[in-house]
Amino acid sequence: MKAALIVVDMQEDFCPPNGALAVQGARDLAPTINSLLANPGFAVRVASQDYHPPDHISFATNHPAPNNRPFECSITMANPAPGREAETKQQTLWPAHCIQQTPGADIIPEIDVAKIDLFVTKGTHPHVEMYSAFADAFGNQDPAVVSVNEHLQSSLTDRGVTDVFVVGVAGDYCVKHTALDAAKAGFRSHVVQDATECVVPGSGWEETIRELASAGVLIVRSDGPEIASLSGLA
Template identity: 40%
Template sequence: MSAIDLSRAALIVIDLQPDFMPGGALACHEGDAIVPGIDALLRARRFGHVVATQDWHPAGHVSFANSHAGRAPFESITLYEQPQTLWPEHCVQHTPGAALHAGVDWSSVDAVIRKGSDPRVDSYSAFRENHGPAGTRPPTGLAGWLRERDVDEVYLCGLARDVCVLWSAQDAARLGFRTHVLWELCRPVTPAGDAPTRAAMQRDGIMLADAATLST
């Protein structure tokens, strides 16, 4: 079987950062289990382009529970007429927990998209911020960057499968990219998120892919 042509495809590695690892400020279930596989995928250099995203919050970000008196992590509030989960303080700019994971060789990465840097607005997706005070979701610039390089297909992996990976995949599909999620190279905040995440991806035409098939 001939190798899959990935010359017009981009691999997007979502938020592989220490704060999302076990023991981190906002630990994802088994988040560290995907690090070796993602490292191997980047070292294989199969993709035409590789992008990494990085949660990059200022202190006192609106999504932090400690920015809201009397609120606890994982509570939900209404923000700009949209539901907003309040998170533990995490991925604060220039802290060790916000760095790209040291267990991955990032030398093949063409671009790093830092998101969540506006203190007023959360940002899950690699492509667009969450709804802000103007009621819109401003673009990060990633879609234009990919189109300028004739990318028409994206593969996503990373953290968290039920939040930032899901939102990124949904936006990619809505923007017209053929969209795949490398399911086994993602992990959720909690396993309870997996069933609704699968259902949402199926509904939105997002394909699940196995990283092992990319080398055959």
């Protein structure tokens, strides 16, 4: 067993009190995440960041009224991969957030970034959403297609990683999709329940647990045996 910790999108725009798309309780996760980052059993520590261009397709302000209400309206996205442009998906519109080179895209100072080995900037392609740190909404991983700075699956595989533990925000979006893609890539995938918060508290997490469990993703706790056992791998 060789474990990686993926800290998902612990950024100013996802955290109260001033985040453009703040997740309730997100900033309060920092002590738990830092304790995980300090665990010597993690061979690789990854941090992902939404890093959108100002004209990103998911921003409500980039679409005409009246069908541009954030959280309520959606837009049709086309697959950016060559030859697959006919594939489409509906994308929920969000308030503008985590825009490149703005304070909202920064990882919050409460996170001990000195312990991060690998940073993944995602969502940089203007025409497609990318919740997962592994792939865009259509499953594309090629950096040339999705404009991501790391092919995360290859980076972890090259380091001999077998198990992935996912924390951060939001549990019902980027954390969920990262954990699902980790399982799809062949890693044993875990979500640390007390180190994530959801956009929709309560029901959002309950539905997420069902979806994760059906894909074979394990739900664990930071004080559980799965994390405790990692110390013996150091």
